[in-house]
Amino acid sequence: MQVYLPIAEITVDALLLLGVGFAVGWLSGLFGVGGGFLMTPLLILIGVPSAVAVSTSATQTMGASVSGLMAHWRRGNVDVRMGLTLLLGGFAGSALGVQLFALVRRAGQADFVVAVFYIVVLGIVGGLMVTESARAILRRRKAAPRRLHQHLWIHGLPFKARFRASRLYISILPPIFVGMFVGLLSAVMGVGGGFLLVPLMIYVLGMPTSVVIGTSLFQIVFVTANVTFLQSIATHSVDIVLALLLLAGSVAGAQFGASMGTRLRGEETRGLLGLLVVAVAAQLLWGLLQRPDELFSLMHG
Amino acid sequence: MIARFALPVLLLLALPLRAQPLVAELGRNVVEVSTAFAGDSILVFGAFEPPGDIVIVARGDARTTVVRQKVSVGGIWLNGPSARFMNLPSFYAVGATGPLTEIVDPYERRGATIGLDTVSMLSRGSQDPAFREAVIRIRSAQGLYESNVPVQVVGGRLFHARVPFPSLVEPGSYRIDVMLVRDRRVVARQELPVSVRRVGFAADVSQVATAQPALYGLGCIAIAAMAGWLGAFLFRRS
Numbered sequence: 233m234q235v236y237l238p239i240a241e242i243t244v245d246a247l248l249l250l251g252v253g254f255a256v257g258w259l260s261g262l263f264g265v266g267g268g269f270l271m272t273p274l275l276i277l278i279g280v281p282s283a284v285a286v287s288t289s290a291t292q293t294m295g296a297s298v299s300g301l302m303a304h305w306r307r308g309n310v311d312v313r314m315g316l317t318l319l320l321g322g323f324a325g326s327a328l329g330v331q332l333f334a335l336v337r338r339a340g341q342a343d344f345v346v347a348v349f350y351i352v353v354l355g356i357v358g359g360l361m362v363t364e365s366a367r368a369i370l371r372r373r374k375a376a377p378r379r380l381h382q383h384l385w386i387h388g389l390p391f392k393a394r395f396r397a398s399r400l401y402i403s404i405l406p407p408i409f410v411g412m413f414v415g416l417l418s419a420v421m422g423v424g425g426g427f428l429l430v431p432l433m434i435y436v437l438g439m440p441t442s443v444v445i446g447t448s449l450f451q452i453v454f455v456t457a458n459v460t461f462l463q464s465i466a467t468h469s470v471d472i473v474l475a476l477l478l479l480a481g482s483v484a485g486a487q488f489g490a491s492m493g494t495r496l497r498g499e500e501t502r503g504l505l506g507l508l509v510v511a512v513a514a515q516l517l518w519g520l521l522q523r524p525d526e527l528f529s530l531m532h533g
Numbered sequence: 534m535i536a537r538f539a540l541p542v543l544l545l546l547a548l549p550l551r552a553q554p555l556v557a558e559l560g561r562n563v564v565e566v567s568t569a570f571a572g573d574s575i576l577v578f579g580a581f582e583p584p585g586d587i588v589i590v591a592r593g594d595a596r597t598t599v600v601r602q603k604v605s606v607g608g609i610w611l612n613g614p615s616a617r618f619m620n621l622p623s624f625y626a627v628g629a630t631g632p633l634t635e636i637v638d639p640y641e642r643r644g645a646t647i648g649l650d651t652v653s654m655l656s657r658g659s660q661d662p663a664f665r666e667a668v669i670r671i672r673s674a675q676g677l678y679e680s681n682v683p684v685q686v687v688g689g690r691l692f693h694a695r696v697p698f699p700s701l702v703e704p705g706s707y708r709i710d711v712m713l714v715r716d717r718r719v720v721a722r723q724e725l726p727v728s729v730r731r732v733g734f735a736a737d738v739s740q741v742a743t744a745q746p747a748l749y750g751l752g753c754i755a756i757a758a759m760a761g762w763l764g765a766f767l768f769r770r771s
Contacts (some may be wrong), residue, residue, distance in 0.1 A: 233569075234570075236569065295760045296764075297761065298758050298762055298765065300765075302762065340601055453758075465747055465750060468746060473735075524603055526671065527603045528664070528671060529601050530671055
């Protein structure tokens with residue numbers, strides 16, 4: 233069934249979009265991430281203009297994260313105070329990111345900048361995840377006693393606050409910077425940033441794993457909502473028809489993924505997610521290095 | 534399909550052809566872009582006083598279009614030189630009952646922009662002919678530039694053709710010119726306007742998105758959140 237996307241101004245097979253949504257939703261349910269980092273490149277591959285792909289996948293990530301957030305909220309796995317602190321930085325970061333995106337778009341380098349962001353961020357994050365989980369799997373048998381959290385330089389920063397749900401007493405500066413960094417990437421890459429936020433919360437902020445997913449979803453919902461709003465105004469590139477088709481698929485896919493995810497161990501899940509992230513980065517890098525079939529592109533000026 | 538233009542053609546037969554050497558009409562003068570739009574075509578039909586050839590030119594609004602060329606910089610392909618084309622038609626389709634270069638005089642062709650090679654290609658920036666070639670190649674591949682619309686003649690004086698509008702066609706005002714050519718000169722011409730417009734939901738969405746971007750953004754957030762909430766609700770049930 234062909235459907236015309238009013239903002240992207242292209243006609244696509246609705247079943248293909250539902251399928252893409254389902255596949256990304258399945259993976260996001262399995263790994264507990266939004267899946268925006270897969271969605272944006274897939275949409276560009278289908279032929280959606282990159283600006284529309286970035287903005288709309290932020291919208292779809294928001295919708296998909298609402299489901300997850302509600303489930304975690306019911307179980308009390310959300311540290312609202314931490315979420316709000318992250319959000320403070322997140323709003324600033326995404327506002328900055330939307331401006332940056334509009335700038336590179338005017339310079340005609342949107343595709344390139346988006347690709348480079350993806351390759352660098354996904355390459356680093358994926359690589360770290362793979363090595364970390366491999367080490368954890370190897371270490372498992374030894375069952376070394378793990379400290380509650382390690383004392384790092386960040387614990388010496390001022391403006392300390394108590395985050396009860398996370399059992400932390402740390403400065404509010406690191407969460408604000410983490411939120412800002414992820415918010416910036418969210419606007420430029422059209423991702424929620426869960427794949428980035430989750431490791432940062434665990435390793436940099438030292439939050440317990442139980443509240444990490446719920447709290448990251450809290451931050452993602454609001455940051456992607458902000459990106460949707462800002463992109464609607466700055467670039468008119470949010471396609472609601474596209475977002476809804478993707479959402480319909482991903483909401484269904486997430487159910488299957490989540491039920492399968494419960495059967496996998498944490499280290500293995502992280503390792504698989506890391507491999508997937510590295511694979512996407514490698515694919516995008518290959519796209520930049522390979523001679524394109526068509527060297528020219530047309531754009532309304 | 535035959536039935537769709539049989540009746541108008543019969544009506545045309547009854548027209549006093551002596552008065553006008555060319556009479557042309559469109560099956561419809563609107564292309565409606567709805568959410569189910571997957572391309573459309575418009576029937577052009579009419580009658581002419583022989584001898585002569587029929588030339589049909591359809592074109593869309595003139596737009597400024599930027600063409601960028603990817604170049605390899607240190608092994609990485611990125612957008613390099615660009616050319617900015619003024620007044621480039623967003624759509625162009627031409628068809629005739631014979632080979633254009635043979636049936637129409639070259640000056641006449643340029644004056645009336647008959648043929649893809651006569652389309653205005655004034656540009657700023659890089660003047661490399663590769664840019665013009667890229668415009669023709671890409672737009673042709675998208676079905677937006679068409680140089681060979683078949684035009685059929687029935688009974689020596691009736692003609693009909695279908696101008697294809699691909700799914701990528703942009704909303705705007707279009708014009709279909711029907712011309713009668715004798716001795717390599719255009720002796721009669723009829724200009725028929727066509728409007729390509731979004732209708733229904735697609736029209737509402739793009740209208741709100743451009744006219745009320747803040748409202749549209751908030752609406753998108755609300756709709757996506759609702760869809761997500763519905764998903765969570767379904768998930769809880771199963």
